[in-house]
Amino acid sequence: MNDRLRRISPLWSVTDVSEYLQVPVQTLYSWRSTGGGPPARKVGKYLRYVPEDVVAWVDGLGTEVA
Structure with missing residues (x-):
């Protein structure tokens, strides 16, 4: 396996x-x-998430409490 991978x-x-x-x-x-939540990708029949996308999604949430 190369260093990049x-x-x-x-x-x-x-x-x-x-x-x-x-x-x-x-x-x-x-x-x-419903079109919400962190972005996910289909890999075969499975949902997979890029960790950086999940963290960015959380960072983009507002800080207000309903």
């Missing part, structure tokens, strides 16, 4: 993102079906 972060699974955001897995699926 070793530096690439592995993609996160739905479970990984659920743990990171501390929300249920079902919430991620609900957000996806």
